[in-house]
Amino acid sequence: MAALQAIKQFRLKELATALTAAPEATTRPKVPNPFLPRKNPESGRWAPPKYSLRRQAELVKLARASNTLHLLPPGLKLGVQQLATAASTQSATGTSASPSEEVWAQDVEWEGELKKKKAVPGAEIGSKLYAGRRRMFKGHKWERTREAREEERRKAMEHMSKRIVGFKASYRRKIPNPASIPQATSYTKLPF
Structure with missing residues (x-):
């Protein structure tokens, strides 16, 4: 129950401005993604994400525990594919929300694009440092001999x-x- 309450508080806090601007709008409101860094259009400087990676990971764990993973925005700790599968499983179960929950559980469009990192060669074997090299660096003598x-x-x-x-x-x-x-x-x- 505490996990669901934490997700509910997160959603209400992040959607407060969008819900007050258009409470009965038929279109999905656009809300800035708090899990991604944002560029200030006036100054051109980047601001860090509103939630740290640790806090993002905690929210993802709580959302998994309360089966509300589809309500979180995409971020580094929760990919777009994971969100899509969570949303499809949620719609497949067919759970309906009560009218009081519809406010915080409504569908939202998150602004910001999650950039996918390039795959580093050797990451799949666990050694990014020596990927593509013929021999390793100096190392210890016992390793070399x-x-x-x-x-x-x-x-x-x-x-x-x-x-x-x-x-x-x-x-x-x-x-x-x-x-x-x-x-x-x-x-x-x-x-x-």
Whole structure:
């Protein structure tokens, strides 16, 4: 219930001027989209959106919870396609609004155009930085030498059973006899 109340308050606040200007108009009133930045025609300067991205995201969540997603304007957190599907599902369910709700739930035309961002190559794989590059930037040394180390390790593991047998044979030959006079021996290091 609180979600529906929040959407209702948002709509009443944003539509207040349009509803007072033409309360019984048959055409859809034009209202500036509060989710998009606007250019001041007199000064030519851009004003930021009335609602921050965090607040937009909260309103979208509340609208989804109260099944009133079709009443929000398009913005960065809610695309035009999502609004179209929400409106079609809302009309398919056929819920009718009571006369008191018609004021805030009436159809509105939102002014402003939502510009679609260009797709950055590599965004679908999660790495925009290295998309289209043959090799990565400097990075850490362990990252640069990783492939060579893995290849060396793979080659060493191919014949490891033979290497272990060979080591054990040479190690046993070099173990000194405890009864004999101690001599300097050179034990071979483990090969792995």
